[in-house]
Amino acid sequence: MKLEKIESKIAVLPIDNVDTDQIIPARYLKSISKDGLGEGLFRDWRLNADGTPKPEFVLNKPEAKGVEILVTGDNFGCGSSREHAPWALVQNGIRAVISTSFADIFKGNALKNQLLPVVVPADAHAELLKSPWAVVKIDVVAQKLTLPSGRTVEFPIDAFSKTCLVEGVDELGYMLQQEPAIAGFEAKRTGSVNTLQ
Amino acid sequence: MKPRTIVEKIWDSHVVAEKPGAPALLYVDLHLVHEVTSPQAFTMLRERGLKVRRPDLTIATMDHSTPTTPRDLPMLDTVGKAQLDQMTTNCKDFGIRLYDLKTTKQGIVHVIGPEQGLTQPGMTIVCGDSHTATHGAFGALAFGIGTSQVGHVFATQCLLQTPSKTYAIRVDGALRPGVSAKDIILAVIARIGIGGGTGSVFEYLGSTIRSLSMEERMTICNMSIEGGARAGLVAPDDTTYQYIAGREFAPKGADWDAALARWRQLPTDHDAEYAHALTLDANELEPMVTFGTNPGMGIAISGNIPDPASVADPIEKSDLVKALKYMDLQPGQPLKGHPIDVVFVGSCTNSRISDLRAAASIIKGRKVNPKVRMLVVPGSMQVKKQAEAEGLDKIFRDAGADFREAGCSMCLAMNGDQLEPGEYSVSTSNRNFEGRQGKGGRTFLASPLTAAASAIMGVVTDVRTLL
Numbered sequence: 207m208k209l210e211k212i213e214s215k216i217a218v219l220p221i222d223n224v225d226t227d228q229i230i231p232a233r234y235l236k237s238i239s240k241d242g243l244g245e246g247l248f249r250d251w252r253l254n255a256d257g258t259p260k261p262e263f264v265l266n267k268p269e270a271k272g273v274e275i276l277v278t279g280d281n282f283g284c285g286s287s288r289e290h291a292p293w294a295l296v297q298n299g300i301r302a303v304i305s306t307s308f309a310d311i312f313k314g315n316a317l318k319n320q321l322l323p324v325v326v327p328a329d330a331h332a333e334l335l336k337s338p339w340a341v342v343k344i345d346v347v348a349q350k351l352t353l354p355s356g357r358t359v360e361f362p363i364d365a366f367s368k369t370c371l372v373e374g375v376d377e378l379g380y381m382l383q384q385e386p387a388i389a390g391f392e393a394k395r396t397g398s399v400n401t402l403q
Numbered sequence: 404m405k406p407r408t409i410v411e412k413i414w415d416s417h418v419v420a421e422k423p424g425a426p427a428l429l430y431v432d433l434h435l436v437h438e439v440t441s442p443q444a445f446t447m448l449r450e451r452g453l454k455v456r457r458p459d460l461t462i463a464t465m466d467h468s469t470p471t472t473p474r475d476l477p478m479l480d481t482v483g484k485a486q487l488d489q490m491t492t493n494c495k496d497f498g499i500r501l502y503d504l505k506t507t508k509q510g511i512v513h514v515i516g517p518e519q520g521l522t523q524p525g526m527t528i529v530c531g532d533s534h535t536a537t538h539g540a541f542g543a544l545a546f547g548i549g550t551s552q553v554g555h556v557f558a559t560q561c562l563l564q565t566p567s568k569t570y571a572i573r574v575d576g577a578l579r580p581g582v583s584a585k586d587i588i589l590a591v592i593a594r595i596g597i598g599g600g601t602g603s604v605f606e607y608l609g610s611t612i613r614s615l616s617m618e619e620r621m622t623i624c625n626m627s628i629e630g631g632a633r634a635g636l637v638a639p640d641d642t643t644y645q646y647i648a649g650r651e652f653a654p655k656g657a658d659w660d661a662a663l664a665r666w667r668q669l670p671t672d673h674d675a676e677y678a679h680a681l682t683l684d685a686n687e688l689e690p691m692v693t694f695g696t697n698p699g700m701g702i703a704i705s706g707n708i709p710d711p712a713s714v715a716d717p718i719e720k721s722d723l724v725k726a727l728k729y730m731d732l733q734p735g736q737p738l739k740g741h742p743i744d745v746v747f748v749g750s751c752t753n754s755r756i757s758d759l760r761a762a763a764s765i766i767k768g769r770k771v772n773p774k775v776r777m778l779v780v781p782g783s784m785q786v787k788k789q790a791e792a793e794g795l796d797k798i799f800r801d802a803g804a805d806f807r808e809a810g811c812s813m814c815l816a817m818n819g820d821q822l823e824p825g826e827y828s829v830s831t832s833n834r835n836f837e838g839r840q841g842k843g844g845r846t847f848l849a850s851p852l853t854a855a856a857s858a859i860m861g862v863v864t865d866v867r868t869l870l
Contacts, residue, residue, distance in 0.1 A: 281598035
């Protein structure tokens with residue numbers, strides 16, 4: 207799978223520190239596969255106790271149909287390391303999240319699932335917060351985000367993650383190719399490594 | 404040579420390969436595995452025909468979905484049971500040592516690692532769990548990873564990583580009575596906020612940290628992630644070595660001497676530089692308690708709940724309004740004296756024997772308030788056994804508390820131990836997020852001493868009034 211360009215309306219969730227327990231509550235983590243995790247996305251913000259939707263929640267609005275980009279507050283994805291969070295987002299069609307910052311573990315997990323974390327400066331973020339459902343464009347190769355006003359801002363992404371996204375590189379495959387280096391490292395360290403058995 | 408921090412020393416000694424334009428390949432010395440974040444990684448191994456490269460450096464336990472009811476009772480949660488059964492199959496198929504519910508060594512993954520002597524200074528330790536930083540108390544570089552990375556470590560014993568910045572958190576001075584390690588870390592997080600350490604590894608320094616026991620250091624390192632840092636550590640010293648010596652997986656004989664010589668090289672060099680720094684005076688600290696829906700929303704027990712009117716940033720302000728609405732609390736009011744329904748003593752933050760002793764010291768000779776349900780959940784079956792040997796179980800039970808089997812329990816409410824909607828708990832765990840301890844539940848995070856005092860009084864209590 208490759209991720210080069212995204213053009214979509216934005217859903218705006220103007221909340222800081224959205225933790226992964228909100229993105230998908232722990233009770234959805236008993237699954238031994240990835241199937242069906244999308245149902246847990248923002249479960250307790252999205253649905254009432256009886257399972258009926260909360261009409262005021264952003265992803266329940268009629269405009270949210272087909273939305274691929276979520277704009278949110280600072281430090282998105284903090285808390286638990288559960289990769290179920292990006293899995294649930296991706297299963298609901300989200301391909302990019304835009305914020306002023308992301309929690310470290312979430313950011314790493316997102317990039318491994320073709321979900322793009324886009325960090326933008328405060329002024330661009332302010333414009334996005336004021337423009338719910340406006341269309342923005344993301345060019346992953348050029349690392350550019352075109353705002354609703356037409357202004358373009360650059361966003362950071364490390365070279366390796368970008369290559370993985372754009373070219374669909376298999377990260378584990380890349381690591382497995384380095385087996386000789388790993389074996390060499392282990393041979394050198396014999397005696398200083400813990401062993402359990 | 405340029406002076407290095409302990410984090411830089413551990414990093415340098417674990418880089419397997421570094422290629423331009425790619426993160427470093429970092430070797431992992433110890434991989435801890437539990438039932439919730441591993442099944443999809445095992446599936447990936449099967450799909451690709453891969454093995455676990457170093458089962459001898461991998462160890463598994465069951466903790467998150469695990470019931471804390473007596474072990475001879477049948478497990479009623481069929482979905483949870485299927486997850487535990489899958490764990491058994493996975494470990495058998497891939498040759499991984501598993502501490503399952505039948506063993507005397509089962510427990511929370513971050514409790515049993517140190518307990519068995521698996522956790523040692525200078526190691527890189529990972530687990531599909533954000534509280535892996537706990538092991539940093541031993542001067543190890545320990546951090547949480549996602550399930551894709553669990554698969555990477557299974558297959559290669561390595562991770563692709565970029566170095567983190569270093570963040571010095573210095574705590575000096577003597578703690579006052581009733582103030583504990585939990586209060587230190589809650590105060591740190593209240594100061595820097597839950598995103599304050601993003602991109603960093605904390606190194607905890609200073610005379611206060613040095614004076615703490617290993618279990619107290621674990622409590623502090625455990626909550627590094629609540630300050631945004633993936634890892635946090637304390638350089639090893641004699642306290643560390645004394646704790647490790649003689650444990651099952653600790654080096655023995657000549658290996659011990661060699662290990663000790665290596666470990667003594669780890670502490671940060673004089674004049675090494677940190678990217679960030681924070682200093683705290685331990686003597687000024689009071690018992691801490693959180694009022695909101697993230698661990699950074701903490702106040703001293705004598706303090707008042709902040710007023711959104713005094714917050715300038717619009718999102719911060721609306722988040723505070725949202726938190727107070729969820730918690731049904733009024734700004735400007737004290738939290739002390741607020742009625743509670745449940746007290747939970749447990750979790751990888753505060754479920755070790757010293758935590759149980761601290762709680763028992765307050766409970767002894769008193770009764771849990773009749774309006775309060777108190778759960779005491781040891782972090783491991785070894786901790787439980789030790790507590791029973793010391794008669795702590797009897798102290799808790801005589802007071803009306805429930806003393807249970809080991810597991811994560813009500814910290815994340817996956818196993819049936821949970822708050823009812825609207826209930827308030829004082830909890831020794833690490834997260835007060837909305838619904839974390841059960842849908843609609845409301846959590847006040849605090850130390851074992853504060854939790855025990857609150858259980859007796861039935862309201863959020865300043866433990867110093869009961870000392």
